[in-house]
Amino acid sequence: GEDVEQSLFLSVREGDSSVINCTYTDSSSTYLYWYKQEPGAGLQLLTYIFSNMDMKQDQRLTVLLNKKDKHLSLRIADTQTGDSAIYFCAECSSGAGSYQLTFGKGTKLSVIP
Amino acid sequence: NAGVMQNPRHLVRRRGQEARLRCSPMKGHSHVYWYRQLPEEGLKFMVYLQKENIIDESGMPKERFSAEFPKEGPSILRIQQVVRGDSAAYFCASSHLGPPETQYFGPGTRLLVL
Numbered sequence: 636g637e638d639v640e641q642s643l644f645l646s647v648r649e650g651d652s653s654v655i656n657c658t659y660t661d662s663s664s665t666y667l668y669w670y671k672q673e674p675g676a677g678l679q680l681l682t683y684i685f686s687n688m689d690m691k692q693d694q695r696l697t698v699l700l701n702k703k704d705k706h707l708s709l710r711i712a713d714t715q716t717g718d719s720a721i722y723f724c725a726e727c728s729s730g731a732g733s734y735q736l737t738f739g740k741g742t743k744l745s746v747i748p
Numbered sequence: 749n750a751g752v753m754q755n756p757r758h759l760v761r762r763r764g765q766e767a768r769l770r771c772s773p774m775k776g777h778s779h780v781y782w783y784r785q786l787p788e789e790g791l792k793f794m795v796y797l798q799k800e801n802i803i804d805e806s807g808m809p810k811e812r813f814s815a816e817f818p819k820e821g822p823s824i825l826r827i828q829q830v831v832r833g834d835s836a837a838y839f840c841a842s843s844h845l846g847p848p849e850t851q852y853f854g855p856g857t858r859l860l861v862l
Contacts, residue, residue, distance in 0.1 A: 639790070670853070677752075677839060677855040678791070723790060735804070736781070736841075736851060738790035 641724055641739035648747050653711040655742045657724030660705060664726040667700065669709045672721045672741065681709070681722075711744075719746045750775065752842050752854035760860045761830050769825040769857045773842030780823045781851055782808075782815060785837040797823060798846070830861045 841851035
């Protein structure tokens with residue numbers, strides 16, 4: 636099965652908050668990342684959290700980490716149409732002795748005006 | 749500061765031809781990573797290189813694929829005798845230090861094999 640799982644779609648109204656969830660399996664994960672991908676573009680690093688943190692806030696973005704449940708979430712406050720994109724959760728772990736980023740399949744966020 | 753640069757952005761090849769994808773890391777970054785993204789999928793790790801060395805190629809297919817990062821010039825991902833299943837977006841990322849240092853991604857090369 637997948638090491639990192641995300642729901643595939645999320646639809647919200649402009650101005651509402653969006654919450655994108657992610658679960659991972661590797662308990663040795665050191666950093667966890669959120670990347671944004673707009674159509675036809677590369678990945679833009681949004682934010683990251685170190686595994687010894689519970690929460691990180693950066694302007695409209697709030698990342699919550701529940702290490703016990705291996706659950707990561709990204710909250711986008713006051714969602715705008717420009718936030719429409721695919722959001723990827725990724726973990727960086729050293730369990731196999733090699734630091735690789737393992738990505739989820741991405742959550743497509745659609746913002747309804 | 750220029751970000752990670754990749755070229756070409758789009759590449760069309762016929763089956764059996766060779767594809768060469770180039771990646772110039774961010775200034776000051778000496779660690780390069782290649783990922784492949786199939787349609788509707790997340791990114792899959794292929795290879796991690798540091799200048800002149802392959803550190804981890806555990807995600808790279810054993811045949812037809814090779815990567816290098818010479819002392820001078822960009823990193824190259826080379827796919828020989830391409831097949832239709834190689835059609836994908838190939839992303840390069842770079843970091844200043846090695847993992848788990850944050851990786852910054854380029855815009856990708858979209859390869860289409862006819």
